[in-house]
Amino acid sequence: MASATAIVGVAYLLTGAGLLVLLREPLRRPDKPGSTGFALAVLGISLWPLSLGVNYFVAGFAPSMALWTVRLSAASVVSVGWFLVAAEVTGRLSLSRTVAATAVAYVLVELSLVVTNGTHGLVFGPATTLDGSIPVVAYGPWFWLQTALNYGLIAVGTGLLVAEWSRSSGLRRRQTAVLSVAVAPPVVANLATLFGPVPTVHDLTPFGLVGSGLLLSWALYRAEFLDIVPVARQVAMAEMQDAVVTLDDEDRVVDCNRAARAQFDIPPSYAGDPIGTYFPSLADAPATDGGETLADGDDSAADGGPSSPAVVTRTVDGDSHSYSVSVSPVVEAGRTVARVVVLRDITPIKRREQELTEREAELELLRQILSRVLRHNIRNKLTTIRGNADLLAEGATGDDAARVGRIVEASDELIALSEKAGTIEHLVDRPDETATYDLRVVAERVVARVRDRYPDASYVVSGSETCTVETASGVESAVECLVENAVEHNDASDPTVRVAVGCAPSGAEIRVSDDGPGISEHEREVIRRREETPLAHSSGIGLWIVSWVADRCEAELSFDVDETGSTVSLRFASEN
Template identity: 35%
Template sequence: MVSVQHGLPVFSFVGALVSLAVVRPAFRSREKPGATGLLLAAPGASLFCIAIGLWWTSIPGWMGYIANNAGVLGATLVTFGWLFTIGEHTETLALTRRLFTVVGGYIAVVQALVLTNPYHQLFIYPGFKLRADPLLDLPIQLNFLHILTLYAFGLVGCVVLVSDILQSSGTRRKQSGALLLSLLPPLLLNVLFAADGTAANLTPLGFVLTTLGVGWAVLRTDFLDLVPVGRARALQNMNDPVVTIDTEGRVIDANPAAQELAGITSEWEGMAVSTFFAACPTLVTRLQSSETGGTVTVTHRGKQRDFSLTVSPISREQGHELGRVVVFREVTRLKEREQQLDLLSRVQSRVLRHNIRNELDVITAQNEVLAAELDGEHARMAERTLSSADRLLSVSSKARTAEELIDHDQTPTTVNLVETVESVVEECHTAFPAVSFSVDAPSACRVETLPALELALENLVENAAEHNTSPNPEVAVTVTATDEAVVITVSDNVPGIPDQELAVRERGEETPLEHGRGVGLWVVDWVVESAGASLTFETGEDGTTARLALE
């Protein structure tokens, strides 16, 4: 049987190897928050375990000297490494060059004292117990102060992690919990040994548990892969201004974007809203009101900026309001774009309504004369030109109708669908006398919908009649009412709407290689969507059926 005295060195050396297992994932993710600290802590833990293992073996004096130096360095690297990891993970510590200089200087001084201790006896080697009155013994006092410093930093790290666990959730909380549990075993075991709680220094066992905890954090909670982003940093880096106002109308928090908008960079905590945003009086008026949204225009550095405001109350669990968080979403470019599109729409509408229509009237009139006077192929060419002009006029009319639908909101009203269908079919029969129309509907069917539904039906019936190339064209309209919905079907006896037309409709936009011949189906889609209805098409060799359902 292996004795405890011989088993502890072996266990310490195993702990040294296990501790190094953290180095590879930390080095692979060295650019991510927390990795730098692990690259210090893992080798430090390994050094400390080796030093403890050597102390439990029979080694020459010079080997003990090396072990003592390694132990002190390892303990120091572990402490500061974990502190760096915790600081980066919780975003409470920035690893700046100045910080590394200060920590590096401290480590250099401590190691210089340890290395030269045989000559000046100003530092005690690790592994020795504290004497009865350390304040009267300078070597013990320096070592004691160094140990207290390391313990203090370890305790600070634990407090920071506990605070982060209480304030976070989900994966972030699991990561912080794993770090805390990993830090506690070696710290508690080392404190227990220093206080004569154990005859042997079991700190290497703690480092084994630490490595297992970090391994779990890396493999199971994506530590070093899921980079933590704290709420505070996210708020600070937001381009949108954000301010927090208490119930007394004082600004208690503001991110840099809000400070820049207000023109204030210092001593603003607790400042009244009217003072903070003194340069934006319209904004002050809005923030002092009870409104929870809307837009506001402010003049900032000589330019007008438009913001959409979102006001969210902050309340306790009991419902008592503590303040409000106001988020400013800038919509200046969006409003400019809307104005440009509105101008473009009005210009296009005017051109479409006047210029194109006038030119088409001239083309139509002249080709009617040509078609009457010419014969043969030339007469047919004139007739084809007339047909193209008629189609363009139809497109112009539908585009104008679509514009009116967009510009004018409509209020749902009660409509008798049967009367609407019969009126639409009668108009289409007049326009297409060669087509046979039929209506199958109850005596009456009243629904609450948009008045523009008549326009959608007109386009569906007209489309079925206009593009019907059958020798005996037929269009059938059916109205069916059930408890769930009212369904209007428009059927014809031709193969149906070209796939190209349906593809354009489904995408909602045209491409250079694929475009529709008109805007009729788009008008129908707009009306159907506004009315909360649904429209489907079924095509086959026997014909096409459009099914419009009003629920």
């Protein structure tokens, strides 16, 4: 008999020790909703069989009753912990200081009544005896009241979980289902122990706790409880900053979140009101069984998915506000039974769009003034200055001839600058324009034009006799900028410019080389970093044109500079 009792005691101890393993996850993730309550529940269900197992190896009334008190407290800890798990997981309650203090006070009141039981007999009566080392308790009124309270907490918590299960889906549905069922085995076992349908002195509750332990293990490691904690949909909707309104199939309001009520002054008695009561512009929107679009009558989604967002305006606190509207139909049995309308306040975006539109109009006007009026007028005036300077140069000698020469040179530079500005205007105005180029022909035409302006330099065109690319416009202007730049900034006594055309299956390439001082690292870095400093220099404007054309053509622009001069390459991919 003694050995059988010891086996039962060891079984209880092993059960309690095994259940303690479940504390690992809530202790690792204390910030997850339900972690604290889960830890309390696990601690309680572990203390129950542990204290009962120890009870089988002690003798005497006082030690046995002390261990029975531990089990009594463990029952309260389990009930409080279970309620907190359900309340936190379903979003009905958060663990605040007030909630924690109330839970602690509940357990302390119970302990104080047990300690003082000799004076009032509310917890157990004088008829309490021992069967071996196990108490056979004559339960008092407080015990039954506490049992009712504990079962009430468990019932409320389980009810919250079942309700959450009924309206959830996916992972959250699995989690709440397992938690709802996990409470059943120990409850059944405990009721069997309390009301005696099974004739035994042994407490059957720990065996039910084994079943709970298995289910909770599945929840932790298979349903990923405390690892992945989905947000309850009703909590997410309630806390959204966007206004969310649910309509039935007759466009009556059946639900709305806090943001909708606050932003649109919707009263608590909104249920059943037509949508037009609060959103007149939405009342006239078309409705179909496949999906709906409010406010502007766009075609709805053919597959019943969310419709395309529309924009409606509404006066809020005297100011006009714009809202993007998206509508998601709720489809059952092939027909729309409800619609979820989400309204997002996009007033700041709309105001910013208006400001940008006005700014773009101002910039366009300024561009027209600078590019089409001033540039045109400046070029005409410069042409007049240049022509008169040529006439003065015919009869000028000495210092006068030098001064006139400087006037002619400055006029030529400004005219060239005006032409480059015209090229930039062309690139900006026609961003999608394409053209077909024979790079060899481009090279020869460019060299011919630059030779007319700079006849003292030597020019060499080499490479493939023909090489055709189809790409964005502006290639010839970019090559001309490179050739002109190679001559204009070349300080060699006999400057030479070489233009090489290469054509291969991998793509086409045009290279412009000179024997001058080379393009400075500063200018090359500025082009790479897209800074505006080079715009102060004529050469910089030319390089910017080259860079813009390379971007438009998706061509690779590279610089090779050494002591012999500079080589600038434009490489076009084979698809061009």
